Amino acid sequence: MPAQGATDRASRRSARSAHPGDRKNAASGPLKDARSGLGIREMPRLITMQREEMTMPIKSSKELFVRMLSDARHHAERATKIYEELGQATQDPAIQEALQSRAFIQEKTVKSLDRCFQLIGEKPIASNGRLQEVFLEDFRRELAEIQAPAAKALFILIKANHLMHLRIAEYVALVAMADVSGHFGVGVLLESCLADKMAFTERTRRLIRRTIESKHAVKLAA
Incomplete structure (x- = not known):
């Protein structure tokens, strides 16, 4: 029991020491990755649009x-x-x-x-x-x-x-x-x-x- 109590106290101190921003960044990590992936997928379309603007279609x-x-x-x-x-x-x-x-x-x-x-x-x-x-x-x-x-x-x-x-x-x-x-x-x-x-x-x-x-x-x- 004393060992279990020490473990609980250590867990609570670790949770209190964690910066709120760290938890926010951790939560937003997957979303950020998803947005990055979307940008990569959109790149060919953006390049095509730029080419259409630079060239006159015949x-x-x-x-x-x-x-x-x-x-x-x-x-x-x-x-x-x-x-x-x-x-x-x-x-x-x-x-x-x-x-x-x-x-x-x-x-x-x-x-x-x-x-x-x-x-x-x-x-x-x-x-x-x-x-x-x-x-x-x-x-x-x-x-x-x-x-x-x-x-x-x-x-x-x-x-x-x-x-x-x-x-x-x-x-x-x-x-x-x-x-x-x-x-x-x-x-x-x-x-x-x-x-x-x-x-x-x-x-x-x-x-x-x-x-x-x-x-x-x-x-x-x-």
Whole structure:
């Protein structure tokens, strides 16, 4: 009995020494965990809502056309700087002149695309343009690893041709969409832009061949 009495007194002292806030926190622990779990479960929905706010959903073929046309205009503006940078990276005067001329022609492309927007009664929308930023980042990194001037010139031409083929695919789709939608005037303007790009790829092909055959070019293994 004395032992039992001592145990009871110790239990009462322990209960009195416990802070009221501790009991409250202990009681609210499961509820807090439940709320945390709810927040985690809600996270995908919140992320989806944020994405919907940041991006404009495309609900029709016309909206898709406006989006693609806006992307093409943004690419044309950005390409001016890209071709200028490509031209500055080479020591070959012929390649510099060709790339600088390509940058100059981009202004004509932008004006043609602005006219397209006028004909369809729309305005350009915001465009990401991350693809071209990645292209430039990769170009700078890879170019820095090349030492021989002739190899650098060849690499620059190949990258310029690569970029132009991406744009050609873009304009082929735009021309087809303009024709299907009945905007034949828009199709004429887009097809002229496409013709410029195809002519540049042919000119670039000739420069690549000239660079390889030049006495200063990299000797390829037979």
